[in-house]
Amino acid sequence: MSETLTKQQTILDNDNPEIRKFEKVNTMIHEDSNSASFYVANEIAELIRRRQKEGKMAVLGLATGSTPTKVYDYLVKFHQEDGLSFKNVATFNLDEYYPMQPDSIHSYVRFMNEHLFDHLDIDKKNIHIPDGTLKKEDIRAFCDAYEQKIADLGGIDIQVLGIGRTGHIGFNEPGSSISSKTRLVRLDRVTKLDAASDFFGEENVPQRAITMGVGTIMSATRIILMAWGEGKSRIIKEAVEGEIRESVPATFLQEHPNCDYIIDEAAGSLLTRIETPWLVGEVNWNDRLIKKATIWLSEKLEKAILKLTNEDYNEYGMGNLIAEIGSAEQINLKVFNQLQATITGWPGGKPNADDSNRPERANPYPKTSLIFSPHPDDDVISMGGTLLRLVDQGHDVHVAYQTSGNIAVFDDEVIRFLDFATEVDKDDKLNSKMKAVREFINNKKPGEVDSPEIQEYKGLIRKGEALAACRYCGVPEKNAHFQNLPFYETGAVKKKPHSEEDIQLTVDLLNKVQPHQIFAAGDLSDPHGTHRVCLQIIFLALERLQEQGAKWLKDCYVWLYRGAWQEWDIADMEMAVPIGPKDMKRKINAIFKHQSQKDSAMFPGNDKREFWQRAQQRNTETAFKYNALGLAEYEAMEGFVQYHFKK
Incomplete structure (x- = not known):
């Protein structure tokens, strides 16, 4: 990595009280979520072993969601490889949607079984999760009994938490009291919006949930709150450095005598010790x-x-x-x-020019440029202006679409294309297959995984849109590479870990194209981590090629762009490409080619605006910031950070 992406000296200095003087709760910043998760899992394992020696139960309060999954992976590993027994463990989960059937793909019962309990020797009677199947009139008695079970076991030894964008812990939304107990709550609008992608639409998200109260959480002997990624950085700053207030329930944890925030660098990026350490x-x-x-x-x-x-x-x-x-x-x-x-208007390097003070080399010219796009529209959303500039300036531009993006297509889009195909081809066999697809969609339950045929159709819809955008931008169709990486092809929001096949497919493509420039998505804050996995696969492929002594790699620059969710900090940018009014319009038109994502995207994240609107605002804001610093005024700008190979 370049200096802009390496960890600063002050980031991990968790034992220096001077640099933490703005922090009102003990906060430990780890280099990444993996090392942080290992730290938390080790602490839990040590508690279990200690209680075993004492002949006592270890009582754990557990959370769901993407944040604790790696912790659970490590606990399973400790059990399977190191012999850690969970027979003396009792667990209490924070919450559950209401109503919710335990076998639903959205159920926290199912989540906990798949990620943890099914892989351990824990006694099932020691597992406690709020019941989403209760009649409403029975909920109060259940909640009282839940509290009593915790008390009967002597209270929770370690309570594991994540944190929501509103600062909620469990489903204790803004306005929750510090003395609140387990109860039925109505979910905040922002919480439902954040959950919408998991439920394939905000309208499918339950309105209510059963949750432990803030008071229940605060009664735990030890609390560990975990947070990963830049998307959590703003609320982490509020929770750690802000005043205690009901509008941010996580701030109540400042009053707990034994609470640690365990976060990665990205989640801690706005803390004063990192953002402005000189203060x-x-x-x-x-x-x-x-x-x-x-x-x-x-x-x-x-x-x-x-x-x-x-x-x-x-x-x-x-x-x-x-x-x-x-x-x-x-x-x-x-x-x-x-x-x-x-600042350069020549992202591929300016031929026959002094390049000593330019981000890119003048030679060779023209260059072969390979743009990796995690989804079929990230290329034009995130660096469409630069892509157009590379094409206009005569470079051989390739685009690698790493995933099919099929889960982001609405069912109505499939029906629309089926209607067209039916009119064009009256073949009975084709119509029979289409009828089966229509029937599946008509009977499909919210969140149900598509059939293989529908997944294929949705992938083809996005492939066609990507090809249309390539043609509009001047990228030859033969230069569009659809990798359809296997890790993504589950048909569900949850993806598989990347595999050897994903890496080898990327190695093969890189060897085939042998680019002088690689552009990849360095945006690690997309809602479901696809960008993160795609970038990791690229890095692993590059490391392998380096080990194999690929000669072309020695003359290759790697540039990282940001996706639809945020932009690089100006201080980190190492190449800024100006976009004029005409090219900004061309970029937007290229984004419009992705019609299935137009007007309303399946996974908008926490921003309901269309992707072209986000891109336009972000690019114009970057140009404004450069101008405010005293540099030339441009219509818009796209920013990049260079990745440096390990020596």
């Missing part, structure tokens, strides 16, 4: 931190970089930087030139 104490200044601090100061004071003064730096905790460098003018000019050097 909490002395820092060891490097080029990246100087650039970040100067941009922050410029934005804070709403002054162009070249207008910042010594007094500005001194007032905001950067007096030692002035002392080291000499003057504000020297710092300003250094950072301004760094930013200026990131």
Whole structure:
């Protein structure tokens, strides 16, 4: 990785009280979610072993969702490979949707069985999960009994939590009391929106849930709240550094005597010790931190970089930087030139030009450029302007669509294409197959996995849209590569882990194309982690090619773009490609070619706007930020960070 993506010295310094002075609850930042999950799983395992020696039960409060799954994977591994027994373990789950059948794919009973309980020697009578099948009039008695069972076992030893975007813990939504107990609650609009993709539409999300109360959670001896990814960074900052308030239930945890937040770097990225470490104490200044601090100061004071003064730096905790460098003018000019050097209208390199201060090389020209697109529209949404520029400037542009994107197609789209096909081809055999597909869709339950035929049809719909966008942008159809990576092809929101087949397919494609440039999605905040898995597969493929001594790889640059969810920080950008009004319109038109995602996407995440609207705003905001820092004014800009191969 480039310096912009390596961990800063201050990030993992969890034992330094000075840099944590803004934090009101103990917060431990791990390098990634995997190491953090291993840490949590080890603590749970140690409790179980200790209780076994004491002849006592270990009582665990457990959570569902994507956050704790790796912890459960490790616990299963400890049981299967290290002999850790769970016979002395009792568990209480935080919550369950209501109403909910236990065999539903959305049920937390099913979730816990699949991820944990079915793989352990735990006694089933020691497993407790709120019952989503109860009659409404029986819920109060059930909740009281749930509380009593916890008390009878001496209380919860370790309570594992995630955190919602509203700051909810369990399903304790904003407004929950610190003394609340297990009860039936109505779900917040934001919570339902976040769950909509799992239920294939917000209208299918249950309105209510049964949840442990904040008071129940607070009575646990030990609380561990986990959070991964940039999508949780804003609420983590509020929960860790903000005032205690009912509107953010997680802030109540500040009053617990033994609570730790266990988070990864991305989730902690907005904490003061990471975002602005110079405000909490002395820092060891490097080029990246100087650039970040100067941009922050410029934005804070709403002054162009070249207008910042010594007094500005001194007032905001950067007096030692002035002392080291000499003057504000020297710092300003250094950072301004760094930013200026990131801007280029030649993302493939400008031929016959001095490239010493340009992000990309002048030679070779033309280049072979390979754009990896996790879904069939990420290429044009995230870097459509750059893609158009590469084509216009004569480069040989290829696009690799890593997944089919089939689960993001509404059933109505399939019916629409079936209607067309029926009119074109009156063949009885074809009509018979279409009737079966129509019948399946007509009887399909919310969230039910599509039949293989429907999955295939939905994948073909997205493939056709991707080809239409390629033709519009000038990318030859032969340069469109549809990988359909196996990890994605489950027909459900939940995907398989990547496999050897995924990596080898990517290795084979890279060897076939042998690009001078690779563009890949570095956006790790998409709702279901597809971008994260796709990027990991690319990195593993590149590592393998490096080990195999692929000669073409030595002359290859790798650029990471961001997806539909957010943009790189200006301080991290190493290439910024301006987009004029005409090309912005062309980019939007290319996005429009993906008609199944137009007007209403299956998985909008926490932003209901269409993808073209998000892309346009993000690109114009990037241009505005550059201009506000004192650089040239552009209509819009797309930003990239360079990935450097491991030596």
